[in-house]
Amino acid sequence: MHVSAPYITRLDSQSNLTDLVIEQLGAQPARVVYAVQTTNDVEHLAWREVTAFDFLDQVHKVAKGLIASGIKPGDMVAVMSATSYPWAVIDQALWFAGAISVPIYETSSPSQIAHILTDSGAGQVFVAGSTPGRAVARALQTTEGLETVQQCELSEDGLDKLATAGVEISDDDLEAARTVATMDSTATVVYTSGTTGPPKGAKISHRNLAEGAVNIVPWAQDIVLNHPTPRLLMFLPLAHILARAVQYFALVSGIQIAHTSDTANVTTIMQAYKPTWLLVVPRVLEKAYTAVLARAEDATGLRKSLLTDAIDVAEQWSRARQAGQMPVGLRIKHALYDRVVYAKIRAVFGGQAKGAVSGASPLNEKLAHLFTGMGLEIFEGYGLTESTAPASVNVPGHVRLGSVGKLVPGMEAKLAPSGELLLRGVVVSPGYLSEAANADSYDDEGWFATGDLAEIDDDGFIFITGRSKDLLVTAGGKNVSPGPLEEVITTCPIVGHAVVVGENKPFVGVLISLDSEQLAQWAARRGKVGLTLEHARNDEDVHAEIQSYIDLANQSVSQAESVRKMVILPTELSQETGHVTPSEKLRRASVIKDFDGAMTELYG
Numbered sequence: 001m002h003v004s005a006p007y008i009t010r011l012d013s014q015s016n017l018t019d020l021v022i023e024q025l026g027a028q029p030a031r032v033v034y035a036v037q038t039t040n041d042v043e044h045l046a047w048r049e050v051t052a053f054d055f056l057d058q059v060h061k062v063a064k065g066l067i068a069s070g071i072k073p074g075d076m077v078a079v080m081s082a083t084s085y086p087w088a089v090i091d092q093a094l095w096f097a098g099a100i101s102v103p104i105y106e107t108s109s110p111s112q113i114a115h116i117l118t119d120s121g122a123g124q125v126f127v128a129g130s131t132p133g134r135a136v137a138r139a140l141q142t143t144e145g146l147e148t149v150q151q152c153e154l155s156e157d158g159l160d161k162l163a164t165a166g167v168e169i170s171d172d173d174l175e176a177a178r179t180v181a182t183m184d185s186t187a188t189v190v191y192t193s194g195t196t197g198p199p200k201g202a203k204i205s206h207r208n209l210a211e212g213a214v215n216i217v218p219w220a221q222d223i224v225l226n227h228p229t230p231r232l233l234m235f236l237p238l239a240h241i242l243a244r245a246v247q248y249f250a251l252v253s254g255i256q257i258a259h260t261s262d263t264a265n266v267t268t269i270m271q272a273y274k275p276t277w278l279l280v281v282p283r284v285l286e287k288a289y290t291a292v293l294a295r296a297e298d299a300t301g302l303r304k305s306l307l308t309d310a311i312d313v314a315e316q317w318s319r320a321r322q323a324g325q326m327p328v329g330l331r332i333k334h335a336l337y338d339r340v341v342y343a344k345i346r347a348v349f350g351g352q353a354k355g356a357v358s359g360a361s362p363l364n365e366k367l368a369h370l371f372t373g374m375g376l377e378i379f380e381g382y383g384l385t386e387s388t389a390p391a392s393v394n395v396p397g398h399v400r401l402g403s404v405g406k407l408v409p410g411m412e413a414k415l416a417p418s419g420e421l422l423l424r425g426v427v428v429s430p431g432y433l434s435e436a437a438n439a440d441s442y443d444d445e446g447w448f449a450t451g452d453l454a455e456i457d458d459d460g461f462i463f464i465t466g467r468s469k470d471l472l473v474t475a476g477g478k479n480v481s482p483g484p485l486e487e488v489i490t491t492c493p494i495v496g497h498a499v500v501v502g503e504n505k506p507f508v509g510v511l512i513s514l515d516s517e518q519l520a521q522w523a524a525r526r527g528k529v530g531l532t533l534e535h536a537r538n539d540e541d542v543h544a545e546i547q548s549y550i551d552l553a554n555q556s557v558s559q560a561e562s563v564r565k566m567v568i569l570p571t572e573l574s575q576e577t578g579h580v581t582p583s584e585k586l587r588r589a590s591v592i593k594d595f596d597g598a599m600t601e602l603y604g
Helices: 017-027 052-068 085-096 110-120 130-142 156-165 171-178 206-219 241-251 263-273 282-298 301-323 328-348 365-373 435-441 482-489 516-525 540-554 588-594 596-603
Strands: 002-005 032-037 047-051 076-080 100-104 124-127 150-153 186-191 201-205 231-234 256-259 278-280 355-358 377-382 411-415 420-425 448-456 462-467 495-501 508-514 563-568
Touching: 017 052, 017 085, 017 206, 017 241, 032 052, 032 085, 047 052, 052 085, 052 156, 052 171, 076 085, 076 110, 085 100, 085 156, 085 171, 085 241, 085 256, 100 110, 110 130, 110 186, 110 201, 124 130, 130 150, 150 156, 186 206, 186 241, 201 206, 206 241, 231 241, 231 263, 231 278, 241 256, 241 278, 263 328, 278 282, 282 301, 282 328, 282 355, 282 365, 282 516, 301 328, 301 365, 365 377, 411 448, 435 448, 462 482, 482 495, 482 508, 482 540, 495 588, 508 540, 508 596, 540 563, 563 596, 588 596
Parallel strands: 032 256, 076 100, 076 124, 100 186, 124 150, 231 256, 278 355, 355 377, 508 563
Antiparallel strands: 002 411, 032 047, 186 201, 411 420, 420 448, 448 462, 495 508
8 A cells, every 4th residue: 555645845855945935934934933931930921022033033042142152053052942932932943043053952961961962963052041050051061072072051131141152253253154055955964762772863954844834834834824814732752753843834824832841730721721722642642531530430319410521422422423324313512511611621731722733652542532522622733853743634625533533634554464554745854863763664665664653544544553663562472563452451441551461471561650640540539538549559449450351451452352351560660760761651671671560470
């Protein structure tokens, strides 16, 4: 099976992504491109508006400061910061100075920082925050070869100091640096999550971002531009290629962005900022779903029945709409609940968003239908670091929930004999920094091996069925893809992560990591206040709750593929424990290795 989507637009190969920024922002200098939060008081939120003219002016000045500090075209410069407006400024300024940005997650450990700095050869690292600053300092102090790397402050004050330092750099000097790069030059090196080995630096070109923007945004315009003043609240880490790509796409397409790294209060901030569409990862929707379930469970009498029925009706309505068979009674009930229930749930996200793009990891189909039925239409997409994030996406008029949509314009896809998805086209990275890694992932015709197993239907919709490296082969010779099972099990409110295992074992089992916050709320509603993780491991009610979701997951597979037994782990899995990446991907092998006692409990 081979599918392709023709380009909408091609750009001059001798230009680069900054040319598109200058063209688009110069055409509308008064347009507000960013809203900068001016207070941390979530009860009295306010924003400072940044126009296209002011943003470009600041970028020019900071870029001159970078040049004055010794940065030359082609230099690698790392950035380690929470999602923020200064991140957006330094990103563009580095490109205007001709440099290559290298993002680092703000939660990275000194060893992870050292790996990225050493592998990329970055000579400077811009850092925001005291904790990341200490981690960078330790990496520089304890790693041979990094003694000369310069650590710089990334903040509003730090940007002002850079701008002041660059006053002697002429406009001609800046233009000379800005125009060195072409479409095929590397714009940023983004490191993979490292779920199966050391993170690899993927080279993302100016073409990947610029031509990606002019092809993808028109394709998805009914989602992202479906408002007179489109707005997006960016709360995903900008070290992730999905957030970075979308931020660039927004800048050159007329979408205003506000930033926050305050994930604890993100819904409060949404209610004040009122984004017109959402960019989320599945974990955000899973938490929102848990909150909806908790609200229904806490209710009593008629209100409890109403909320429970409203949840069921939302999913039924979405599935019926997709099937093209909408019963009259269902339509009437849905219209009623839309006014009295769903509108209140949408208000949690600010009330103006009609759609959400979900990416970065697989989304359970049930959740997609549920939120779509509540009036927040879910458009799941697919991509990897190596595809500059969006390679395919569902868009209005081309939606099939359960799939990751059709290819974005300028892309090709085909299936290898093994069922692995291969990609080629506008957003596919030209390769890694490591030539050895390139040999393993790219063939002579430029096809990139994604590592994901997929199916493509006759209409061109792509369905991801699992990861080839995660595929389990039981002792009985049965191939099992753990991903789909895990997606269903993790919709259980008290489950943080589910790790399906069974390689060369007599049956399929699952290791469960509980969510302590949700467990406490769940336990309180059942008169079990103070239930600890340790006691929950053997609590019959906890096991019954999780088993109901395991049973639901097992309905989609054969008996040989079904999960037969669970073991609840004694601790949560997180970035801090080293079992979850910053993009919320599981390090499966690490979990199995570190919890060998749980594996023994499963299999003896």
